[in-house]
Amino acid sequence: MSLMVPEWTRETTTPTLAACKAANFPRLRYMGSKYKLVPQLAETFAEIGGTRALDAFSGSGVVSYLLKAMGYSVTSNDFLNFPTVISRAAVANQSEVLSDADIDLITGPAADDRDFIQSKFKGMYFTDEDRIFLDAAWSHIDNMSGAKRDLAIAALVLSAARKQPRGVFTFTDLRYDDGRRDLHLPLREHFRERAAEYNQAVFDNEMDCNAVTGEVFDISADGFDLVYLDPPYAPPKDDNCYVKRYHFLEGLSVYWRGQEIMENTKTKKLVKKFTPFSYKKTIEDALLRTFDRFSKSTIVLSYSSNAVPDVETIKRILSEVKSDVEVISINHKYSFGTHATAARRNASEYIFIGR
Structure with missing residues (x-):
């Protein structure tokens, strides 16, 4: 609530x-x-x-x-x-929000025949219907600008993260499907809900x-x-690579323009940033x-x-x-690892204040 x-x-x-x-x-x-x-x-x-x-x-x-x-x-x-x-x-x-018309447009029929996500990520992460939607959504977002474009991309990114088990893209199947609604809600409907959430978050703080x-x-x-x-925290073991975990969200935020995909990887991840x-x-x-x-x-x-x-x-x-x-x-x-051996979760978080 x-x-x-x-x-x-x-x-x-x-x-x-x-x-x-x-x-x-x-x-x-x-x-x-x-x-x-x-x-x-x-x-x-x-x-x-x-x-x-x-x-x-x-x-x-x-x-x-x-x-x-x-x-x-x-x-x-x-x-x-x-x-x-x-x-x-x-x-x-x-102050800007996505109007009902904006949301209807983005969740409606595609504006062109692009299929990058459908072909590049075929059989990965989402259903065929979801991948078709992501391409179609970007066909409309590409014609948007300013804060409305940012809101639409943010809602699209959050939709993909909510639909993917554990919110990470280190695996391509549904091994962690626990029956939650988010994992089975079509991305098109996710987008409508996430867009409404971001609209509610917008306010003017006069600064x-x-x-x-x-x-x-x-x-x-x-x-x-x-x-x-x-x-990023330097871990004593494992790694803390944000690109490995969230590469799909990073690519989705720019429709993979200017991104280098590691084609030989199972997850089609992006090259790690140092x-x-x-x-x-x-x-x-x-x-x-x-x-x-x-x-x-x-x-x-x-x-x-x-x-x-x-x-x-x-x-x-x-x-x-x-x-x-x-x-x-x-x-x-603390949510640090995503695998069975990540037992470091109970931790002390420190806040350092230097004046």
């Missing part, structure tokens, strides 16, 4: 009301997502204050949305495209907000009161460079006890650029 959220105004918002609003943000099942930590983060952000905030690794978009609900001028960034589209649709967008795609080291460090960091945050050998230097880049802002970092480096190492690194470092530990059931 959705929570009843009062009409947003910057003058009356509180951490509790902002967290309540964020609880209604369309939920994407995403590795490392911070939906469950929203109440704690809201209290932390309220204590810090300020007016301009950066969410440097936006992922599911929920923290960017929380910051917007708290009245910040938000810059949302991610190194993948589909999280940026989500943030453009629900954070940067202040300039934007969303970009890029590396954290390319973001201008000037002017942010608050910088929130939730980088990030120094993913490896034990490079994570400490990457964190130090990031902390140093945003040393003039208050830094809030989320990190998990499932990852390396450990809490004391991160505290030491952050202390190199911040004289006042606070560490908050939160017991958290």
